Amino acid sequence: MNRATKERTKTNAINRESRKMLLKNAIEMGRLLKEAKELLNHGEWLKWLKESVNFSKSTAANLMNLYKAYGPELLSLADDHPNSQALGNLTYTKAVLLLGFPEKEREEFMAQHDLGSMTTRQLSQAIKELRAPAPSLVTNYEKKSTACCQTIADTFQELLNALAQVARLDPQTKEKCSQNAGQLASYMVERLKDWPPVAGSNMTGIQPYSTYEW
Numbered sequence: 001m002n003r004a005t006k007e008r009t010k011t012n013a014i015n016r017e018s019r020k021m022l023l024k025n026a027i028e029m030g031r032l033l034k035e036a037k038e039l040l041n042h043g044e045w046l047k048w049l050k051e052s053v054n055f056s057k058s059t060a061a062n063l064m065n066l067y068k069a070y071g072p073e074l075l076s077l078a079d080d081h082p083n084s085q086a087l088g089n090l091t092y093t094k095a096v097l098l099l100g101f102p103e104k105e106r107e108e109f110m111a112q113h114d115l116g117s118m119t120t121r122q123l124s125q126a127i128k129e130l131r132a133p134a135p136s137l138v139t140n141y142e143k144k145s146t147a148c149c150q151t152i153a154d155t156f157q158e159l160l161n162a163l164a165q166v167a168r169l170d171p172q173t174k175e176k177c178s179q180n181a182g183q184l185a186s187y188m189v190e191r192l193k194d195w196p197p198v199a200g201s202n203m204t205g206i207q208p209y210s211t212y213e214w
Contacts, residue, residue, distance in 0.1 A: 019091055023070070026092050030067030033060050062096050069099055069106070089116035094123055100131075 033055075037045055049055045055063075090098070094115060098106050113126065159181055167174040 019089065022092060023066075023090055023095055026063055026095075027067045027071045030063035030065070031071060034064045034067060037064075062099070065099050066092075066095055069103070070095060089114075091120070093120050094118075097123055097127060100127070 033053075036048070036052075040048055046057060049057065049060055053060075097120070098109065101109060109127075109130070113123075115123065118126070163174055163177055163181070166177060
């Protein structure tokens, strides 16, 4: 290991311990706030926050939630434990961002991502993508159906243009092509009436032709 690598490793270790210490301090503050809130009478909490510690309601809530989510684990695990090392990669802001996960999902997320190298913005985006609901099958097929209808409409316009051109060259050929197109259109309309079958039917009598037979 060369000198530059040693220095970088040492710096990373210091940064890691600094982040861990700051998070521990925030968690300890959350513990103290939780104890103080439990001692106060109903309706005194916000006044006490303003006069005693000058914390906003949201900041105090974040600190107490940090204690609830990370406190027991961070304070009890050995420094070489994998979860302890993962927590060492968390800044205060990153730890708050992860509060929305249930404990198991949070641990899985932390194990699967290099939180130390992720920026706060990257972490926020990763969480947003993970929480985004997967498109339903109905939505997927609706989009596909709409796209297919647009393709048919575009192709139909091309057909009309082709028939107009062939009519100028050979009316008989145009008539034949029009008849073929009409037969295909009639076939498509009939297929749309009975396919797919109504949910719950046994599909009896429905012929599964996938394309028009000339």
